[in-house]
Amino acid sequence: MKRSILFLLILISFSHAKAQEGYITKKNILYYPDSASQDAYTKERCRLDIYYPKAAKNAGTVIWFHGGGIIQGEKQLPSALMNKGYIVVGVGYRLSPKVKSPAYVEDAAAAIAWVFKHVKEYGGSNKLIFLSGHSAGGYLVLMCTLDKQYLAKYNIDANDIAETLPFSGQAITHFTIRQERGMKNTQPVIDEMAPLYWVRKDAPPLLLMTGDREMELLGRYEENAYLARMMKLAGHKRTTLYEFQGFDHGTMSAPGFPILLKEMKRRIEEINNGN
Numbered sequence: 001m002k003r004s005i006l007f008l009l010i011l012i013s014f015s016h017a018k019a020q021e022g023y024i025t026k027k028n029i030l031y032y033p034d035s036a037s038q039d040a041y042t043k044e045r046c047r048l049d050i051y052y053p054k055a056a057k058n059a060g061t062v063i064w065f066h067g068g069g070i071i072q073g074e075k076q077l078p079s080a081l082m083n084k085g086y087i088v089v090g091v092g093y094r095l096s097p098k099v100k101s102p103a104y105v106e107d108a109a110a111a112i113a114w115v116f117k118h119v120k121e122y123g124g125s126n127k128l129i130f131l132s133g134h135s136a137g138g139y140l141v142l143m144c145t146l147d148k149q150y151l152a153k154y155n156i157d158a159n160d161i162a163e164t165l166p167f168s169g170q171a172i173t174h175f176t177i178r179q180e181r182g183m184k185n186t187q188p189v190i191d192e193m194a195p196l197y198w199v200r201k202d203a204p205p206l207l208l209m210t211g212d213r214e215m216e217l218l219g220r221y222e223e224n225a226y227l228a229r230m231m232k233l234a235g236h237k238r239t240t241l242y243e244f245q246g247f248d249h250g251t252m253s254a255p256g257f258p259i260l261l262k263e264m265k266r267r268i269e270e271i272n273n274g275n
Helices: 002-020 040-045 103-122 136-146 175-180 220-233 253-272
Strands: 023-030 047-053 059-065 087-091 124-134 163-167 206-211 239-244
Touching: 040 047, 047 103, 059 103, 059 136, 059 253, 087 103, 103 124, 103 136, 124 136, 124 253, 136 163, 163 253, 206 220, 206 253, 220 239, 239 253
Parallel strands: 059 087, 059 124, 124 163, 163 206, 206 239
Antiparallel strands: 023 047, 047 087
Protein backbone atom coordinates (compact mmCIF):
# COMPACT_ATOMS: atom_id res chain seq x y z
CA MET A 1 0.00 0.00 0.00
CA LYS A 2 2.79 2.43 0.92
CA ARG A 3 4.58 1.72 -2.37
CA SER A 4 1.35 2.34 -4.29
CA ILE A 5 0.79 5.69 -2.57
CA LEU A 6 4.42 6.69 -3.19
CA PHE A 7 4.13 5.77 -6.88
CA LEU A 8 0.92 7.79 -7.17
CA LEU A 9 2.55 10.86 -5.60
CA ILE A 10 5.53 10.56 -7.95
CA LEU A 11 3.20 10.23 -10.94
CA ILE A 12 1.21 13.31 -9.90
CA SER A 13 4.41 15.33 -9.41
CA PHE A 14 5.75 14.19 -12.80
CA SER A 15 2.49 15.10 -14.54
CA HIS A 16 2.50 18.54 -12.93
CA ALA A 17 6.13 19.11 -13.93
CA LYS A 18 5.40 18.07 -17.52
CA ALA A 19 2.41 20.43 -17.67
CA GLN A 20 4.57 23.32 -16.45
CA GLU A 21 7.22 22.65 -19.14
CA GLY A 22 5.07 24.58 -21.60
CA TYR A 23 5.17 27.74 -19.48
CA ILE A 24 7.72 30.40 -18.57
CA THR A 25 7.81 32.52 -15.42
CA LYS A 26 9.59 35.86 -15.20
CA LYS A 27 9.79 37.49 -11.78
CA ASN A 28 10.32 40.84 -10.13
CA ILE A 29 9.75 43.08 -13.14
CA LEU A 30 9.60 46.77 -12.21
CA TYR A 31 6.40 48.20 -13.63
CA TYR A 32 6.79 51.95 -13.17
CA PRO A 33 8.04 53.46 -16.45
CA ASP A 34 10.27 55.91 -14.57
CA SER A 35 11.56 53.31 -12.09
CA ALA A 36 15.04 54.88 -12.01
CA SER A 37 13.62 57.88 -10.17
CA GLN A 38 11.58 55.88 -7.65
CA ASP A 39 12.51 55.55 -3.97
CA ALA A 40 13.79 52.30 -2.45
CA TYR A 41 10.41 51.22 -1.05
CA THR A 42 8.70 51.69 -4.40
CA LYS A 43 11.42 49.68 -6.12
CA GLU A 44 11.01 46.95 -3.51
CA ARG A 45 7.22 46.64 -3.71
CA CYS A 46 6.23 47.76 -7.21
CA ARG A 47 7.18 44.62 -9.11
CA LEU A 48 5.26 41.93 -10.91
CA ASP A 49 5.66 38.30 -11.89
CA ILE A 50 4.38 37.04 -15.24
CA TYR A 51 3.59 33.41 -16.11
CA TYR A 52 2.83 32.66 -19.74
CA PRO A 53 2.55 29.77 -22.21
CA LYS A 54 5.59 29.38 -24.48
CA ALA A 55 3.33 29.06 -27.51
CA ALA A 56 0.91 31.82 -26.50
CA LYS A 57 -0.74 33.76 -29.33
CA ASN A 58 -3.39 36.37 -28.53
CA ALA A 59 -3.91 34.65 -25.17
CA GLY A 60 -6.14 35.99 -22.44
CA THR A 61 -4.41 37.58 -19.45
CA VAL A 62 -5.55 37.78 -15.84
CA ILE A 63 -3.86 40.33 -13.57
CA TRP A 64 -4.06 39.21 -9.93
CA PHE A 65 -3.74 41.55 -6.92
CA HIS A 66 -3.13 39.98 -3.53
CA GLY A 67 -5.15 40.71 -0.40
CA GLY A 68 -4.05 41.68 3.08
CA GLY A 69 -6.01 44.79 3.98
CA ILE A 70 -3.50 47.06 2.15
CA ILE A 71 -1.21 46.55 5.16
CA GLN A 72 0.40 43.19 4.35
CA GLY A 73 0.76 40.55 1.64
CA GLU A 74 3.01 39.69 -1.30
CA LYS A 75 2.50 39.31 -5.04
CA GLN A 76 1.07 35.95 -6.03
CA LEU A 77 0.63 33.72 -9.05
CA PRO A 78 -2.37 31.64 -7.88
CA SER A 79 -1.84 27.98 -8.69
CA ALA A 80 -5.53 27.66 -9.59
CA LEU A 81 -4.93 29.95 -12.58
CA MET A 82 -1.77 28.26 -13.83
CA ASN A 83 -1.53 25.68 -16.62
CA LYS A 84 -4.86 26.83 -18.09
CA GLY A 85 -3.57 28.41 -21.29
CA TYR A 86 -3.69 31.96 -19.90
CA ILE A 87 -1.09 34.56 -19.04
CA VAL A 88 -1.12 35.25 -15.30
CA VAL A 89 0.38 38.38 -13.77
CA GLY A 90 0.90 38.69 -10.01
CA VAL A 91 1.32 42.27 -8.78
CA GLY A 92 2.96 43.72 -5.69
CA TYR A 93 2.13 47.21 -4.46
CA ARG A 94 3.01 49.60 -1.65
CA LEU A 95 1.30 49.21 1.70
CA SER A 96 -0.09 51.42 4.46
CA PRO A 97 1.17 52.95 6.71
CA LYS A 98 4.37 53.46 4.70
CA VAL A 99 2.24 55.13 2.05
CA LYS A 100 -1.22 56.64 2.23
CA SER A 101 -4.20 56.64 -0.10
CA PRO A 102 -4.30 56.80 -3.10
CA ALA A 103 -0.70 55.54 -3.57
CA TYR A 104 -1.64 51.87 -3.72
CA VAL A 105 -4.42 52.51 -6.24
CA GLU A 106 -1.89 54.41 -8.34
CA ASP A 107 0.43 51.41 -8.11
CA ALA A 108 -2.32 49.10 -9.31
CA ALA A 109 -3.00 51.36 -12.28
CA ALA A 110 0.70 51.52 -13.17
CA ALA A 111 0.90 47.71 -13.13
CA ILE A 112 -2.21 47.37 -15.30
CA ALA A 113 -0.80 49.94 -17.72
CA TRP A 114 2.46 47.95 -17.92
CA VAL A 115 0.49 44.86 -18.92
CA PHE A 116 -1.47 46.75 -21.58
CA LYS A 117 1.82 48.02 -23.02
CA HIS A 118 3.84 44.79 -22.86
CA VAL A 119 1.46 41.82 -22.96
CA LYS A 120 1.91 41.30 -26.71
CA GLU A 121 5.59 40.57 -26.03
CA TYR A 122 4.43 37.50 -24.08
CA GLY A 123 1.89 36.27 -26.61
CA GLY A 124 -1.09 38.08 -25.13
CA SER A 125 -3.71 40.46 -26.49
CA ASN A 126 -4.48 43.82 -24.89
CA LYS A 127 -8.12 43.23 -25.85
CA LEU A 128 -8.25 40.24 -23.50
CA ILE A 129 -7.01 41.64 -20.18
CA PHE A 130 -8.97 40.64 -17.09
CA LEU A 131 -8.58 42.11 -13.60
CA SER A 132 -9.01 40.14 -10.40
CA GLY A 133 -7.78 39.92 -6.82
CA HIS A 134 -8.86 38.97 -3.34
CA SER A 135 -10.14 41.41 -0.69
CA ALA A 136 -7.83 44.47 -0.86
CA GLY A 137 -6.84 43.28 -4.33
CA GLY A 138 -10.50 43.20 -5.30
CA TYR A 139 -10.89 46.76 -4.05
CA LEU A 140 -7.92 47.92 -6.14
CA VAL A 141 -9.23 46.41 -9.38
CA LEU A 142 -12.68 47.91 -8.79
CA MET A 143 -11.18 51.35 -8.26
CA CYS A 144 -9.04 51.13 -11.40
CA THR A 145 -12.04 49.93 -13.42
CA LEU A 146 -14.70 52.36 -12.24
CA ASP A 147 -12.67 55.54 -11.60
CA LYS A 148 -11.20 56.13 -15.03
CA GLN A 149 -8.68 58.77 -13.96
CA TYR A 150 -6.09 56.24 -12.76
CA LEU A 151 -5.59 54.49 -16.09
CA ALA A 152 -6.19 57.67 -18.08
CA LYS A 153 -2.85 58.89 -16.72
CA TYR A 154 -1.29 56.24 -19.00
CA ASN A 155 -3.61 57.01 -21.94
CA ILE A 156 -5.58 53.84 -21.30
CA ASP A 157 -9.37 53.80 -21.34
CA ALA A 158 -10.59 51.69 -18.42
CA ASN A 159 -13.41 50.53 -20.67
CA ASP A 160 -10.82 48.52 -22.61
CA ILE A 161 -10.57 46.08 -19.70
CA ALA A 162 -12.20 42.84 -20.86
CA GLU A 163 -13.84 42.20 -17.48
CA THR A 164 -13.22 42.78 -13.77
CA LEU A 165 -13.84 39.90 -11.35
CA PRO A 166 -13.04 40.83 -7.72
CA PHE A 167 -13.05 38.28 -4.89
CA SER A 168 -14.67 39.87 -1.81
CA GLY A 169 -13.58 43.34 -2.85
CA GLN A 170 -14.59 46.33 -0.76
CA ALA A 171 -17.17 48.52 -2.48
CA ILE A 172 -17.25 51.35 0.03
CA THR A 173 -14.14 53.34 0.99
CA HIS A 174 -11.59 50.77 2.14
CA PHE A 175 -11.34 50.32 5.91
CA THR A 176 -7.57 50.96 5.84
CA ILE A 177 -8.19 54.33 4.21
CA ARG A 178 -10.74 55.09 6.92
CA GLN A 179 -8.20 54.05 9.56
CA GLU A 180 -5.65 56.41 7.96
CA ARG A 181 -8.23 59.14 8.64
CA GLY A 182 -8.64 58.05 12.26
CA MET A 183 -12.01 56.35 11.70
CA LYS A 184 -13.26 52.98 12.92
CA ASN A 185 -13.67 50.17 10.39
CA THR A 186 -17.34 49.98 11.35
CA GLN A 187 -17.93 53.57 10.19
CA PRO A 188 -19.10 53.25 6.55
CA VAL A 189 -18.00 55.91 4.08
CA ILE A 190 -18.72 56.32 0.38
CA ASP A 191 -16.54 59.03 -1.15
CA GLU A 192 -14.13 59.35 -4.08
CA MET A 193 -12.09 56.42 -2.72
CA ALA A 194 -15.09 54.07 -2.93
CA PRO A 195 -15.88 52.04 -6.04
CA LEU A 196 -19.54 52.74 -5.28
CA TYR A 197 -18.91 56.45 -5.83
CA TRP A 198 -18.01 55.75 -9.47
CA VAL A 199 -20.91 53.60 -10.67
CA ARG A 200 -21.50 54.19 -14.36
CA LYS A 201 -23.44 52.75 -17.25
CA ASP A 202 -20.52 52.28 -19.64
CA ALA A 203 -18.14 50.30 -17.40
CA PRO A 204 -16.66 46.95 -18.49
CA PRO A 205 -18.47 43.79 -17.31
CA LEU A 206 -18.28 43.15 -13.57
CA LEU A 207 -18.52 39.76 -11.90
CA LEU A 208 -18.64 40.27 -8.14
CA MET A 209 -17.98 37.34 -5.79
CA THR A 210 -18.18 37.10 -2.01
CA GLY A 211 -18.43 34.51 0.72
CA ASP A 212 -21.51 33.77 2.77
CA ARG A 213 -23.08 37.00 4.04
CA GLU A 214 -23.18 35.58 7.59
CA MET A 215 -19.51 34.53 7.46
CA GLU A 216 -17.91 37.35 5.47
CA LEU A 217 -15.65 40.10 6.79
CA LEU A 218 -17.81 42.93 8.16
CA GLY A 219 -20.55 43.65 5.57
CA ARG A 220 -18.66 42.58 2.47
CA TYR A 221 -21.56 40.75 0.80
CA GLU A 222 -23.93 43.66 1.41
CA GLU A 223 -21.41 46.14 -0.04
CA ASN A 224 -21.15 44.09 -3.22
CA ALA A 225 -24.91 43.63 -3.39
CA TYR A 226 -25.36 47.40 -3.13
CA LEU A 227 -22.74 47.95 -5.83
CA ALA A 228 -24.52 45.48 -8.10
CA ARG A 229 -27.85 47.22 -7.48
CA MET A 230 -26.48 50.70 -8.10
CA MET A 231 -24.72 49.59 -11.29
CA LYS A 232 -28.03 48.22 -12.52
CA LEU A 233 -29.84 51.44 -11.62
CA ALA A 234 -27.14 53.40 -13.46
CA GLY A 235 -27.99 51.42 -16.58
CA HIS A 236 -25.10 48.93 -16.53
CA LYS A 237 -26.38 45.62 -17.89
CA ARG A 238 -23.36 43.40 -17.25
CA THR A 239 -22.96 43.18 -13.49
CA THR A 240 -23.27 39.75 -11.89
CA LEU A 241 -23.11 38.89 -8.18
CA TYR A 242 -22.23 35.51 -6.65
CA GLU A 243 -22.52 34.62 -2.96
CA PHE A 244 -20.75 31.39 -1.99
CA GLN A 245 -22.78 30.02 0.89
CA GLY A 246 -20.80 28.15 3.51
CA PHE A 247 -17.54 29.94 2.65
CA ASP A 248 -16.01 32.73 4.70
CA HIS A 249 -13.83 35.64 3.60
CA GLY A 250 -10.67 33.58 3.45
CA THR A 251 -12.05 30.42 1.86
CA MET A 252 -14.37 31.90 -0.76
CA SER A 253 -11.58 31.83 -3.33
CA ALA A 254 -11.97 28.04 -3.60
CA PRO A 255 -15.29 28.28 -5.50
CA GLY A 256 -14.24 31.65 -6.93
CA PHE A 257 -11.40 30.46 -9.15
CA PRO A 258 -13.50 28.00 -11.21
CA ILE A 259 -16.07 30.76 -11.78
CA LEU A 260 -13.32 33.16 -12.86
CA LEU A 261 -11.88 30.65 -15.35
CA LYS A 262 -15.29 29.79 -16.75
CA GLU A 263 -16.18 33.46 -17.18
CA MET A 264 -12.83 34.27 -18.82
CA LYS A 265 -13.42 31.55 -21.39
CA ARG A 266 -16.95 32.79 -22.08
CA ARG A 267 -15.90 36.43 -22.36
CA ILE A 268 -12.92 35.69 -24.61
CA GLU A 269 -15.19 33.84 -27.00
CA GLU A 270 -17.59 36.77 -26.90
CA ILE A 271 -14.86 39.32 -27.67
CA ASN A 272 -13.34 37.19 -30.41
CA ASN A 273 -16.79 36.99 -32.00
CA GLY A 274 -16.98 40.78 -32.04
CA ASN A 275 -19.33 41.30 -29.08
